[in-house]
Amino acid sequence: MDAARANRSIGESIVLPAEFDDAVVWAAWLYYVDQLTQSDIAKMIGVSRATIVNFLQEARERGLVSIRINTEVGSRTGIARRLKDKFGLDGALVIPAADTTPLVQRLGEAGARLLADMVQEGDTIGVAWGQTVLAVADYISLPEPLAGLTVVQVSGSSIGNPDFSPEFCTSLMSNRIHARCVNLLAPALLSTPALKRQLLAEPVLVKQFELIHSANMILFGVGDIGPQTLMRSANIANQEEIDLYEANGAVAVLICRFIDADGNPVTGELDDRMVGIELNELAQVPRRLCVAGGAFKVPAIRATLKGGFATHLVTDIATAEMLLE
Template sequence: MTESARASWMIGEGKSLPPEFDDGVVWAAWLYYVDQLTQSDIAKILGMSRATIVNYLQEARERGLVTIRVNTDVGGRVAVARKLKEKFGLEGALVIPAGEPASLVTRLGEAGARLLADMIKQGDTIGVAWGRTVLAVADQISLAEALDGLTVVQVSGSSIANPEFSPEFCTSLMSQRIHARCVNLLAPALLSTPELKRWLLSEPVLVKQFELIHSTNILVFGVGDIGPDTLIRSANVASQEDFDSYQAHGAVAVLICRFIDEAGRQVSGELDDRMVGIELDELVRIPSRVCVAGGANKVTAIRATMNGGYATHLVTDIETAEMLLAEGV
């Protein structure tokens, strides 16, 4: 077969092969990988079926006309994410690249927003905690298409401190971004006595709000350590002596105002019977639980959260991920 005959055979009848291409396989590969046309569009141009174009693209790879390379940085992060899933029994993990420490919260929020947006379906009820990272997720989330029947619910009580990333603000912002019904929890995070908590939670409006919290099928939350500069201490939810007491009893992390030790077990204390919000045993019953957290100062807290099985999905940065995977750290 002559070259001209072969070129004609490689494209549809009545179609002319451009002079710069050797055959239809090369032309199809160029249109797909360089011009970034769809396989359907290429099929129309070449006068062939889409199935034939698929075969042409496969032949282009087999003949070495096309070489597909994955960026080593991306490949490394994918490998680390898979190791995180295996080590901690996660359903999913997203690891972002290294960057400026000052922008870590924003970058984690953007990644968490992308992951969460992919998970949300029509009719979902999304539980929202609080904190800088959760706020960054809420601020950057957007859905590819409008979904009906979405509800965003606050899962921890309110606090007058840190209003810029309070539970009610995080909840309100996310509901606005995804055009969902917003339900704020109409109670303080910490009450003065256990008796007051029992009385308040028996109110019909709060009973209904907690029923909604218990129907949550997706939860997004962050993790805090309980060192001297931690967010939970600056929120003035309780006294410094209260936090010191939990720390003295082995607490290394705070998870939606609940304290856990290195193994992920809850550390009980005087505040628990006065705290308003989702309990840890309720949290783990939520089908999808997205933890968004990173930074060297939070490695111990994040590991405790993973050890306790509180997350089904983790969004973190590469440095934190590598420390989480390291033994004895």
């Protein structure tokens, strides 16, 4: 279609700027270069939005526009789809290879983007703890305010690593998205099972756990079982207690709960004293966003995915490739 036909085809008179010889070229420029919306372009040119859609389609057919996908982006998209297929995920986001920015920081930024896309009005969002969860909370912002949001702490508190403690992660997240904040008013580990039963019978904690169980979305990371695991450094349990779980086959820690390589729970004496969401309760949350990466965490992440504890995953490309091996 030549310029005269492009202008006559809509039955309207279009006054073209001097630098454009037909309306199709003008519309394509405004859309792909100036990045205006189709509605804004329609108003500027003086035609309907449907006409702009036709113009953009014609621009591609005439070769005026060539859309190319970066090979790295295409590769990461393909890997993300393979992760979804292999582990039955609803969504996966794979970030590029490492640059000078720390991996935890880059995972946090990507996790924040995906979480912001997932959040809906009225959601109750369970938040775990750890460096990666804190990074997500630190980066998140919503494109527009959403009413009725609640952020609830799903794990008891500890005195170790206050920089990314459960209560701090929850408070930061709620502040960033302007949500109601509910912290869990109990330690992560109590001295006896009897004390746990007694404490959880308190009315205030009964109500808090009702809120945890009503969460329709949860954000969590994955811990390995090695010497640098957060479970050890946070002093939630002593080294001998954690070593016993490892000896019984644990390879990963999910919100202070242990699982083996196939994603099955590994239980022990700590479970009877631990305060927080349990693995069967985690699996009941409709939308479960796991943000984790790094070669040393691959066995733990794989176990988490095999156990079906995540519906959405954010990881890096090197980790993703190892998960697919």
